[in-house]
Amino acid sequence: MNTEAPHSEKRPALPAEFGSLPKAPTGIDGLDEVTEGGLPRGRPTLICGPAGCGKTLLGLEFLVRGITEHGENGVFVAFEETREDLIANVESLGFDLAQLEADGQLAIDHVSIEPTEIEQSGEWDLEGLFIRLGASIDAVGADRVVIDTIENLFGAFPDKATLRAELRRLFRWLKDRGVTAIITGERGDGSLTRHGIEEYVSDCVIVLDHRVSEETSTRRLRILKYRGSLHGTNEYPFLIHRGGITVVPITSLGIEHDVSGERLSMGVARLDEMLGGRGVLRGSSILVSGTAGTGKSTIAAQFCDAACRRGERALYFAFEESEAQIVRNMASVGMDLGQWVEQGLLKFTCVRPSLAGLEAHLSSMQALVAEFNPSVVVIDPISDLLTAGASRDVSAMLTRQVDFLKVRGVTALFTSLDQHLQLEEANHQIAALIDVWLLVATQKANGERNRSLSVLKARGMAHSNQIREFLLTERGIEIAGIHRFEEVLTGSARIAQEEAHRRGNGGPAEASPGPAPELVAGVPRAGGAQ
Amino acid sequence: MTPESSPEPVDSAQETEVCQLRLYVAGQSPKSLKALVNLKRLCDEHLHTGYEIEVVDLVENPQRAADDEIIALPTLVRRLPAPLRKVIGDLSDTERVLCGLQLSPMENGALVDG
Structure with a gap:
C-alpha cells in the first residue's frame, strides 16, 4: 500500500496526510465507516460491478443524503434509465427525487444514446456533455455528481481513441470543478470495467458484487483502492432495504465503542447480587442459554420489565411467541408487561426467522433499533436465527448485531436454546462477544426437576461462582x-x-x-x- | 429500436423537400468554426434543392442540448426529411457526411438515397 509513498524523510508525515485528506461523507449507513469518512472530496470515485448490484442506487443515495444530510446539492447524469424510471425506482426507498428536483437541489439529466444514428466525419469531442453537465451543476449549485453508466458511450461512438481521450478530459474536468463525483461502470471479463475506465479514475475504486450462496443472495462491497487514505479492506455485506443501502462492517466497529461503568439491574435482586452485587454493565451483551423450559424467556422479560420500571425503553424481538402470548405468560409470574407496551416503553417484534434471509433480518432489526432507540434489546431466542442461514453467516451476523448494539450503548440480552450439538459451535463463536453468560438448567433430584442458574462468565465484574436454584413465582423470578x-x-x-x-x-x-x-x-x- | 431508423429508402417525393439541418456547436471553438465552414460548402455543392441551416450554440443555450440528445460536438442533425439523422465531427469528410445524412452526391446536384 505504501509503495508509492516517498522514502525516509517523508514517512513520518504520512499519518497527518491521511488525516487531512478531505472527504465527503456519503451519508450511506456503514459506508462512511469503511471508507473512514466518505469518498475523496472533489475527486471522482469509480463504482463498478455487475448488472443489478446496486450501483445506480448507491449513486442516487449518495446524492440524496448529500442534499438531506450534508447540504450538498447534486446532479445525476443517467445514460441508462430515464428520469421517470429513476424517480419511480427509488420511491419505495423513501427518496422523493421529484421533490428534490422541484426544490432546486437535484438535477437529473437523462442522456439517451442511440448508436445506430450516429455517423462520424472529422474531429469531435464530448463538449456537449461537458456543457450539459456544467449547466446542471451551475443550475443547482452542485457539489456532487453521479454519472451512471458512462461506459454506455462506448456503444455509441465508434472512435474509441477520441472517446478515451475525452473521458480522461472529463474526469480531469470534474476534478477542476471541485465536485465529488461517482462514476459507475459495468464489470467486464477479467477487468473491473468493460472498457477499462478504471485507468482514468485513480483516486478511489469501490467494487460491488452480488452473489448467491446457499440460496441466500448477498450483496458485497469492497474498497479496492483509496489513494491517500486508510480504508477497510474486507468485503462488506450490504443490504438494500426500505431506508436505502446499509453497508455492514463485520469487524470495523467492535472494539472501539465507549464503555460504561454504569450498572443495570436484571430485575432480580439476587441475580444482581450474583453479578457482583449491582447487575450488569450498561452496554454489555448478555447470553442466557439453557435447555427447553428453563425460564430463559422469563429472565429476558424480567430484564425488560426492570428497564421499563426505570423509565427506559425496551425492544423485544421474539422469534417463537407472539406478543399476546408473552404478555399472558409473564402475567402468570406476576409481570405486567402490558402496561409498558401501553406506555410505549416496551415494543415487541414477533417474526419467524425463516421468513426472511439473515441479512434482511439484521437490517430490519437495526432499523427498528435506530427508530425506537431502546436502552435494552432482547433477542429471544438467538438460536432460532440459525435456521435462517448457514452457521458461518449466523456467527458473522451475530457479531455485527452485537457490535451494532454495543456502539449504540444498548444493553442486549440474547437467549439461546442449547441442544448441545449443533448449537455449541455457534455459541462458542458468539461466546467471545458476550460479556455475561448465564446458564440455566434443570436439575433432577429427589424425583423432581428444579431450575438452577449460574454465571458462566461475567466480564469486568466480580461474580458468584455458585449454582443457584431459581423459581418462577407469582412475583416473578426468585433466586433461592x-x-x-x-x-x-x-x-x-x-x-x-x-x-x-x-x-x-x-x-x-x-x-x-x-x-x-x-x-x-x-x-x-x-x-x-x- | 424506433421505426424511423429502419433503413427505408427515402422516396423521390421527399428528396425534393427542403433539407432542414441543425448544427450544434460550442461557441467559437476551432472544431465548431471548421464544421460551420465545411457544412456551408457541402450544402452549396451538393444540396441544390434547397436547405436551411440552424446553428445552435450550446455555450449560449446549454438547455438545448437535450432537444436532440447532444453530447458530442459538433453535431449535425438532419431534422427533415425524416428520419432524423446525426453526424458528429467537424464535417471534414464530405462523403461521410452525405452518407450519414443518407444523401449521395450526383453530378447534376440532384439527390438520391445512399
Missing part, C-alpha cells in the same frame, strides 16, 4: 437462598434444609424430608427467600 450440602440443594431438599435452619438445626440430618412439599410456581415459601 443457598444451602450447601454436597450438591446444591434444590426443591424439597432445599426446603427441608430451610425448615431445619429455621428450627435452629442446621445439620444435614433433616435433609431427607418426610412428605415432600410440592414445589410449584406461585407457592411462596414463608421466609423462603431469607
Whole structure:
C-alpha cells in the first residue's frame, strides 16, 4: 500500500496526510465507516460491478443524503434509465427525487444514446456533455455528481481513441470543478470495467458484487483502492432495504465503542447480587442459554420489565411467541408487561426467522433499533436465527448485531436454546462477544426437576461462582437462598434444609424430608427467600 | 429500436423537400468554426434543392442540448426529411457526411438515397 509513498524523510508525515485528506461523507449507513469518512472530496470515485448490484442506487443515495444530510446539492447524469424510471425506482426507498428536483437541489439529466444514428466525419469531442453537465451543476449549485453508466458511450461512438481521450478530459474536468463525483461502470471479463475506465479514475475504486450462496443472495462491497487514505479492506455485506443501502462492517466497529461503568439491574435482586452485587454493565451483551423450559424467556422479560420500571425503553424481538402470548405468560409470574407496551416503553417484534434471509433480518432489526432507540434489546431466542442461514453467516451476523448494539450503548440480552450439538459451535463463536453468560438448567433430584442458574462468565465484574436454584413465582423470578450440602440443594431438599435452619438445626440430618412439599410456581415459601 | 431508423429508402417525393439541418456547436471553438465552414460548402455543392441551416450554440443555450440528445460536438442533425439523422465531427469528410445524412452526391446536384 505504501509503495508509492516517498522514502525516509517523508514517512513520518504520512499519518497527518491521511488525516487531512478531505472527504465527503456519503451519508450511506456503514459506508462512511469503511471508507473512514466518505469518498475523496472533489475527486471522482469509480463504482463498478455487475448488472443489478446496486450501483445506480448507491449513486442516487449518495446524492440524496448529500442534499438531506450534508447540504450538498447534486446532479445525476443517467445514460441508462430515464428520469421517470429513476424517480419511480427509488420511491419505495423513501427518496422523493421529484421533490428534490422541484426544490432546486437535484438535477437529473437523462442522456439517451442511440448508436445506430450516429455517423462520424472529422474531429469531435464530448463538449456537449461537458456543457450539459456544467449547466446542471451551475443550475443547482452542485457539489456532487453521479454519472451512471458512462461506459454506455462506448456503444455509441465508434472512435474509441477520441472517446478515451475525452473521458480522461472529463474526469480531469470534474476534478477542476471541485465536485465529488461517482462514476459507475459495468464489470467486464477479467477487468473491473468493460472498457477499462478504471485507468482514468485513480483516486478511489469501490467494487460491488452480488452473489448467491446457499440460496441466500448477498450483496458485497469492497474498497479496492483509496489513494491517500486508510480504508477497510474486507468485503462488506450490504443490504438494500426500505431506508436505502446499509453497508455492514463485520469487524470495523467492535472494539472501539465507549464503555460504561454504569450498572443495570436484571430485575432480580439476587441475580444482581450474583453479578457482583449491582447487575450488569450498561452496554454489555448478555447470553442466557439453557435447555427447553428453563425460564430463559422469563429472565429476558424480567430484564425488560426492570428497564421499563426505570423509565427506559425496551425492544423485544421474539422469534417463537407472539406478543399476546408473552404478555399472558409473564402475567402468570406476576409481570405486567402490558402496561409498558401501553406506555410505549416496551415494543415487541414477533417474526419467524425463516421468513426472511439473515441479512434482511439484521437490517430490519437495526432499523427498528435506530427508530425506537431502546436502552435494552432482547433477542429471544438467538438460536432460532440459525435456521435462517448457514452457521458461518449466523456467527458473522451475530457479531455485527452485537457490535451494532454495543456502539449504540444498548444493553442486549440474547437467549439461546442449547441442544448441545449443533448449537455449541455457534455459541462458542458468539461466546467471545458476550460479556455475561448465564446458564440455566434443570436439575433432577429427589424425583423432581428444579431450575438452577449460574454465571458462566461475567466480564469486568466480580461474580458468584455458585449454582443457584431459581423459581418462577407469582412475583416473578426468585433466586433461592443457598444451602450447601454436597450438591446444591434444590426443591424439597432445599426446603427441608430451610425448615431445619429455621428450627435452629442446621445439620444435614433433616435433609431427607418426610412428605415432600410440592414445589410449584406461585407457592411462596414463608421466609423462603431469607 | 424506433421505426424511423429502419433503413427505408427515402422516396423521390421527399428528396425534393427542403433539407432542414441543425448544427450544434460550442461557441467559437476551432472544431465548431471548421464544421460551420465545411457544412456551408457541402450544402452549396451538393444540396441544390434547397436547405436551411440552424446553428445552435450550446455555450449560449446549454438547455438545448437535450432537444436532440447532444453530447458530442459538433453535431449535425438532419431534422427533415425524416428520419432524423446525426453526424458528429467537424464535417471534414464530405462523403461521410452525405452518407450519414443518407444523401449521395450526383453530378447534376440532384439527390438520391445512399
